[in-house]
Each structure stands twice: as C-alpha cells, then as structure tokens.
Amino acid sequence: MKNIVLIGFMGTGKTTIGQMLATRLGRTFIDVDREIEAACNMSVAQIFAEYGEACFREHESQAIKNLINYRDVVIATGGGSVLAIENVHNLKKCGLLISLGACPEVIVERIEKDTVTRPLLNRHDRLQVVTALLHERKKRYQNADFYVDTSYITPCQAADRIVEFLLEV
C-alpha cells in the first residue's frame, strides 16, 4: 500500500487523525514538523524566532524531499508544506494526498491553546489571519486525492472516512 500523506491547514487534525490512522493500519506515523525539529535540534518556534520563516521553509522542503525514503507510512505535513509547488510535486510522488479542512472559526478555537508551536498564529487577530491564509492556500489544499472536512466530526469519524476511501482505491 502507498504512503498516506495528510495535508491541510493548522488545526484541521493532521497529527491526531494521522496517528489514529497509523494505529489502525499498523503503520509508522511520521510528522514532518518533528523531522525538521530533529534535523535542526530546535523547535519550530525557535527556528521561526531565530532564523525566520524563509529558513524554516528551506528545512521543510528538505524534510519533504527526504520522505521519498519511507514506505507504508502515514505522514502528517505542516500546514504550509503546500506553499512551494516543488513540495507539492514531491508529496505527490511520495503517496496518496489526503486533504483535511475546517472552517476558520473552528480552527481558531482548536489552536487557541497551542499558538506556541504555531508562530504564524501567535497574535491577537487570529481569525483574520486564519481566514486570509486559508484563502491564499485554498487551491493548494484542494489539489489532493481525497478531502475530509473535519469541522464538525470527531478525529475518529475522519479516520473512518479515510479508511473507507483507502478500501476503494
């Protein structure tokens, strides 16, 4: 079976649903942000604060290139992974792209307690920023093999839908 690659905005459930899927399918779970942190020996927040977003994006592109070495795994990407078209091509080569989405209000509610690991949203006008970024990235998130809106379903229900899709392909 191909790798399963989860894309989507922050707070759409990539990590939670990815871990759940990996357990159900008996596969290893890989989180691209954690791969970057291991390679740099720094947290995502530290990379943003000390070296800036452009530097983080370079590490992100490298971590995505390295995914080609994995087989039969479930991968959760960072929300901005799809910004560089080169990354989109590499992710597509790597496996089936499953896109997770949610509405801006739900995203803001979910990330309320965790803006430390998400420097882009560590500000007061979060709803406006989320809405603007979602709009900018919309087309990239739509470019996937399967889409699940996680706004009003549980991670377990989202995982069910993805498993059903995997049985069809």
Ligand code: S3P
């Ligand atoms: C980002 C999403 C984050 C992390 C970084 C940038 C983005 O990952 O990669 O803070 O640009 O959307 P999650 O989507 O796992 O929160």
